[in-house]
Each structure stands twice: as C-alpha cells, then as structure tokens.
Amino acid sequence: MNKKLSRQFYEQPTLKVAKTLLGKYLVRRIGQKKLVGRIVETEAYLGYHDKASHAFGKVTARNKIMFGPVGFWYVYLIYGIFSCLNIVTGKKGFPAAVLIRALEPVEGIAQMKRLRKKSNLTDLCSGPGKLCQALKIDRNLNGTKAFGQNCSLWIEQRGESGKFEIGKSKRIGVDYAGSYWASRPWRFYIKNNQFVSKK
C-alpha cells in the first residue's frame, strides 16, 4: 500500500522527521511517468541559530521558504551547477528543513541513467546533487507543496519500512559553520547501505 505523507507528518520535530524519512520513498511525477527512490540518507538544518543553515540570522529572498509552513519543498542551486532538495519542517516562523542526501533507485531507473549520463546504479542518486539530477528536480519546484493533490514531487510510505539500523554523524560540507555547528550529529543514514553518499 502506497500512502503519501501528510502535512501532519512534517509537523513532527525536525530531527524525528529526518530519521523517520529513512526507508520512505521519494516520488517524482513527470507527466504520466514516475521516478522513485528509497530515501537512505538525510540531514537536519535546525533554526536560525544554526550557522550551517541557509536560514541563519534572518529572512532573505532565498531562505524565506524555510520560514514558512511545513510540507513545502526548498530547492536551491549549489556551486552554480547542482540543485539540492529539502522538505520544510518546523512551525511557521521557525526555519528548519531536512535535506534529502541519497536515494536507492527504485522506479524509472533507465530514465535516471539518461538524466545522469551514468550507468552504474550506485552513481545515480548517492548524493544531494546527484539525486536532483536523476529525478529532474530544480528550482522550478522551489516552494511547491509535498502533500495533498496535484503534487509533482512527494514522499510516500510503501508498506512497512523494513528493518534497518540508523547511523548518525556530523553533517557533510559545513565546516565553515564553526566547530560547534559543524559537529552536530544531525546526519542520518541507513547503515551498510551501498547507496549512501560516500565520505
């Protein structure tokens, strides 16, 4: 049974959402076709005190979606080349989001290979920039809704999540934020899963 996650799901505490998203399925609809991957790695960005977060300090044109209500996508361009995908969490006015960092390809694998120009399964979605390329996600989806009707991008539960161990570490690529924020253990991943981004 496939069940799209509701707005209420994203109202849970951000760290809980980040952990609970592991084993769920990211679904990208393009016309009648679907590209689907199982989420195996996430990171939490938590509040305006978090120096590693784009929402640190104040509202800007780019980060304003993070200050809005839960259940909307925050998509931004990194290094002028790749997109990164986050789902907004936290109450309105409190900026938080969960970055989707890696997927295990499930449906539409042939098209993912074309979009990525890669044929190795473990190279398709094993990083935040890679999975956006594989699922044709870019800033056109910034600010769109992940719940309710007429979404082109959402997360769903497919039966039971299955048994796996959750690993935890500091977040990747945020050393500029200073030792305290860079060392928060807010990255979560499925242990011993080959599709997790390599460090």
Next chain:
DNA sequence: TATTGGATCGCC
C-alpha cells in the same frame, strides 16, 4: 553596483 564563495561532483 561589485565582489565573494558555496549543504557538490567528477575528473586530474
């Protein structure tokens, strides 16, 4: 208005 550097990736 000008400059700077990034929640990455892939090739050298």
Next chain:
DNA sequence: GCGATCCAATAG
C-alpha cells in the same frame, strides 16, 4: 587535488 559555473549575500 582542483575547476566548473551561477547567483544569493554582503560590502561599498
């Protein structure tokens, strides 16, 4: 190890 490549953020 390093360059790609663009735009948001900040400084002036």
